[in-house]
Amino acid sequence: MNIYVCVKHVPDSAATITIEGKNGINEKITFLVNPYDEHAVTEAAKIKAAVAAVEVIAVCLGKPAAENTLRSAMAMGADRSILIETDRYHDSIFTARALAAAISSDGQPWIIFTGKESIDSEGMQTQFRLAANLGLPVATNVVKVDVDNGGVRVECEREAGTTDVVRMTTPCVIGAGKGLNTPNYPTFPDIVKSRKKAVRKIGVTELAIEKPAAGMEIEELLPAVEQRAPKALTGSAADIAAQIVDILKNEAKVI
Amino acid sequence: MQPIGLLIEFKDGRVKKANFGMATAARGENRHLIALVVGASAGEAKASLEAYGVARIININAGKRGWDPAIQAAAVVAAVEQFDITSLIGLTSPAGRELLPRIAARLDAPLVMDCTEIDLDAHRVKTSQYSGKTIATIALTGRHFIYGIRANVVAPREAPTVAEVIDFAFEENQSSGYQVIETRTDGSGTQYLAESDIIISGGRGLKSGENFKLLFECAGEMNASVGASRVAVDNGWVPYAMQVGQTGVKVNPKVYIAVGISGSVQHFAGMKTAKMIIAINSDANAAIMANCDYYAVGDLFEILPELKKKLDERRRG
Numbered sequence: 001m002n003i004y005v006c007v008k009h010v011p012d013s014a015a016t017i018t019i020e021g022k023n024g025i026n027e028k029i030t031f032l033v034n035p036y037d038e039h040a041v042t043e044a045a046k047i048k049a050a051v052a053a054v055e056v057i058a059v060c061l062g063k064p065a066a067e068n069t070l071r072s073a074m075a076m077g078a079d080r081s082i083l084i085e086t087d088r089y090h091d092s093i094f095t096a097r098a099l100a101a102a103i104s105s106d107g108q109p110w111i112i113f114t115g116k117e118s119i120d121s122e123g124m125q126t127q128f129r130l131a132a133n134l135g136l137p138v139a140t141n142v143v144k145v146d147v148d149n150g151g152v153r154v155e156c157e158r159e160a161g162t163t164d165v166v167r168m169t170t171p172c173v174i175g176a177g178k179g180l181n182t183p184n185y186p187t188f189p190d191i192v193k194s195r196k197k198a199v200r201k202i203g204v205t206e207l208a209i210e211k212p213a214a215g216m217e218i219e220e221l222l223p224a225v226e227q228r229a230p231k232a233l234t235g236s237a238a239d240i241a242a243q244i245v246d247i248l249k250n251e252a253k254v255i
Numbered sequence: 256m257q258p259i260g261l262l263i264e265f266k267d268g269r270v271k272k273a274n275f276g277m278a279t280a281a282r283g284e285n286r287h288l289i290a291l292v293v294g295a296s297a298g299e300a301k302a303s304l305e306a307y308g309v310a311r312i313i314n315i316n317a318g319k320r321g322w323d324p325a326i327q328a329a330a331v332v333a334a335v336e337q338f339d340i341t342s343l344i345g346l347t348s349p350a351g352r353e354l355l356p357r358i359a360a361r362l363d364a365p366l367v368m369d370c371t372e373i374d375l376d377a378h379r380v381k382t383s384q385y386s387g388k389t390i391a392t393i394a395l396t397g398r399h400f401i402y403g404i405r406a407n408v409v410a411p412r413e414a415p416t417v418a419e420v421i422d423f424a425f426e427e428n429q430s431s432g433y434q435v436i437e438t439r440t441d442g443s444g445t446q447y448l449a450e451s452d453i454i455i456s457g458g459r460g461l462k463s464g465e466n467f468k469l470l471f472e473c474a475g476e477m478n479a480s481v482g483a484s485r486v487a488v489d490n491g492w493v494p495y496a497m498q499v500g501q502t503g504v505k506v507n508p509k510v511y512i513a514v515g516i517s518g519s520v521q522h523f524a525g526m527k528t529a530k531m532i533i534a535i536n537s538d539a540n541a542a543i544m545a546n547c548d549y550y551a552v553g554d555l556f557e558i559l560p561e562l563k564k565k566l567d568e569r570r571r572g
Contacts, residue, residue, distance in 0.1 A: 013520065036502075093363070096360075119386060120384060124356060125366055125368070132363070141352070157495070164437075164439075165436050165437040165438070165439065213397060214365050216395055217396070219394050222389060224390050224527065230534075230548065241561035241564070254477070
């Protein structure tokens with residue numbers, strides 16, 4: 001049985017983002033596996049360890065450098081991977097079609113994992129579009145997965161203190177949330193082993209995806225302006241507290 | 256008239272306040288606001304929605320009572336098609352994160368979540384990307400346009416009108432393979448962080464989960480919500496649902512009070528759009544002190560009890 005894990009190659013959240021041209025960024029910065037996707041890979045490896053005859057395949061749509069993210073996914077437990085190579089940015093409508101096409105051409109999915117969102121474009125939707133393209137049920141922000149005959153039982157954290165328990169038939173798509181597990185950070189032997197695992201490369205044009213009628217195009221990227229001028233509150237603890245209350249009341253007008 | 260759909264959310268049987276800012280943002284010349292109410296009672300909502308310019312309320316009966324995003328999304332899609340709605344706006348809330356992408360995926364329509372500006376005529380929005388380090392202008396193309404708006408980006412302004420209520424029955428006749436079998440609440444849920452006007456958050460400086468009661472006490476005095484930094488969550492002091500930041504909730508309050516939080520890039524990604532940031536920290540060199548509106552260098556264990564006392568005195572008049 002095949003577990004596919006869709007991963008994204010994203011800039012480190014601590015990296016400095018420099019805008020290039022009208023809507024691009026300088027990519028000579030540290031990239032890594034999207035953090036939610038690490039939970040997805042880890043969960044897939046956990047299921048593989050518990051269930052017989054499972055293969056875990058990491059799938060990524062990205063530029064050639066995204067192979068590094070697939071190597072990381074394989075060091076964390078994926079058996080092999082597929083890189084859908086492209087030379088440009090794609091929106092989630094196209095990305096979901098490409099992932100669906102690559103998975104369908106590779107084999108029959110049992111479970112498809114993704115992260116619940118990516119930390120670069122923060123679109124929060126690829127998992128849902130992927131599921132719709134394949135006609136599968138989907139759950140998001142999943143923090144627990146139990147596999148049983150014919151389906152999965154997942155727990156989805158919806159909001160503070162509210163959890164939905166959901167049953168899905170398989171195949172299905174699971175969007176991993178942060179509470180799902182502690183990622184398998186690879187050891188040195190894991191990294192060495194991952195170098196021998198296979199990365200199949202497919203050019204995105206080989207998938208012959210028809211240009212979708214709908215789309216989201218980034219027209220412009222601008223740096224977020226931070227123009228706060230900090231003012232000090234001084235004095236005793238009581239003085240500081242009094243000033244805060246005054247600010248809340250008279251300046252912010254919230255109390 | 257351009258029909259603009261608004262996906263309305265409820266809390267304890269009443270329309271959530273954040274919907275009124277959303278309705279205000281959606282109003283404009285030649286626009287007809289259509290509120291979509293699913294899984295709740297439109298009757299309760301009528302007066303409050305009319306106050307904010309909603310001209311029509313579609314009361315969707317999706318059969319099954321209770322929360323089921325797969326069924327509710329299918330029902331909303333059916334209503335969107337039935338009433339020729341081309342633009343649909345919802346909140347980027349926990350329910351919105353479940354419903355809006357399901358709706359967009361079913362319609363194969365473009366969607367941008369967490370918009371801070373929406374131009375409904377040009378189908379163009381602004382949203383933050385790369386941990387809040389950039390602002391992207393995104394153009395949407397398609398037959399339908401779906402938008403998730405960030406709560407509180409537009410202040411609610413009343414524009415009274417009279418709305419007609421239309422009942423719309425929806426029956427899902429094919430199994431989606433998805434079923435909510437139980438919804439559990441552990442009682443810790445308070446007001447959803449992203450919709451609060453005032454948030455007081457604690458970080459490493461709080462030293463323990465027990466000490467968060469100092470924040471809850473202050474919050475109680477000013478109807479604020481309590482948030483936390485990733486450090487506080489990773490240490491197990493408070494639940495993940497309270498985490499503000501890159502991998503937590505993104506908030507947009509009028510006032511954000513950061514207590515014992517150094518202010519990492521990832522934390523800022525979740526709160527940098529706050530209208531005012533007040534930082535309390537013992538370290539004058541903490542990053543947050545250089546990127547806030549007011550800062551106090553001091554001991555939070557002395558300042559918080561004083562703050563509670565002053566707030567309490569003020570409340571008692």
